[in-house]
Amino acid sequence: MSTEMIPFASERHHRVHEFLVVEAELLDARRYEDWLDRLTEDVVYRMPVRVTISSTLEGSVLNGMDHFNEDRYSLERRVARFATEHAWTEDPPSRTRHFVSNVRAYEGERADETVAKSYLLLFRSRLDVREPDFVVGERTDVLREVDGSLKLARRDFLVDESVLRTQNLAIFV
Numbered sequence: 001m002s003t004e005m006i007p008f009a010s011e012r013h014h015r016v017h018e019f020l021v022v023e024a025e026l027l028d029a030r031r032y033e034d035w036l037d038r039l040t041e042d043v044v045y046r047m048p049v050r051v052t053i054s055s056t057l058e059g060s061v062l063n064g065m066d067h068f069n070e071d072r073y074s075l076e077r078r079v080a081r082f083a084t085e086h087a088w089t090e091d092p093p094s095r096t097r098h099f100v101s102n103v104r105a106y107e108g109e110r111a112d113e114t115v116a117k118s119y120l121l122l123f124r125s126r127l128d129v130r131e132p133d134f135v136v137g138e139r140t141d142v143l144r145e146v147d148g149s150l151k152l153a154r155r156d157f158l159v160d161e162s163v164l165r166t167q168n169l170a171i172f173v
Contacts, residue, residue: 016105016116016143019150024098027172032079035172040144040153045070047157047173067159067169078170089170095125096171112145113153120157122173135173136160 019038026035039045049065070078081087099121106115122135137159144153157173 012114013103013105015150016114017103019143020100020103020116020118020141023152024100027098028096030082030093032082032172036076036079038149038151039072039075040146040151041072043072043075043152044154045075045152046155047159047169050159050162052162067164087170092127094171097123098173099123108142108144110144114143114150116141116143120173122171124171133165135164137173139173 023035023038026032026038046069047067049067051060053060082090082093085091100118101121102117102119104117106117108115116139118139118141120135120137120139122133124133124135126133137157140154140156140158141152142154143150145151155173
């Protein structure tokens, strides 16, 4: 018997896809408070450090090493800081476009959870003098049903590059 996950081709898949597209729209519009409303209270939001193993050219992650590993409190603090004069890395704000593709939805460990895998192409433009940044990778999300709505309970974003070329990680993926 195969242990491979089989994606849903159903209403659940449609709801997951819609959740991710609306989330991209909220982030690109800098509607961060609305975005926070779509997160669970126990959310884990992380981006592990990727390394390349030369003998296989396959990417792997360094255990315990993350570009960021955040919870609800730290995400709320970041959003609050954007509204102050202390958000130097985002003053003026970046112009972003989150392109979400290859969305797949799988059964989660709990009955009220769905695992969503998607690819992300993130375009970011800063000021008028820098070249734009592109960040590309795969997101593995756990979406939880809460009061009839899906909410993000966990995001792991595995970037395709082992060396990030973006100036900072002040934006949300």
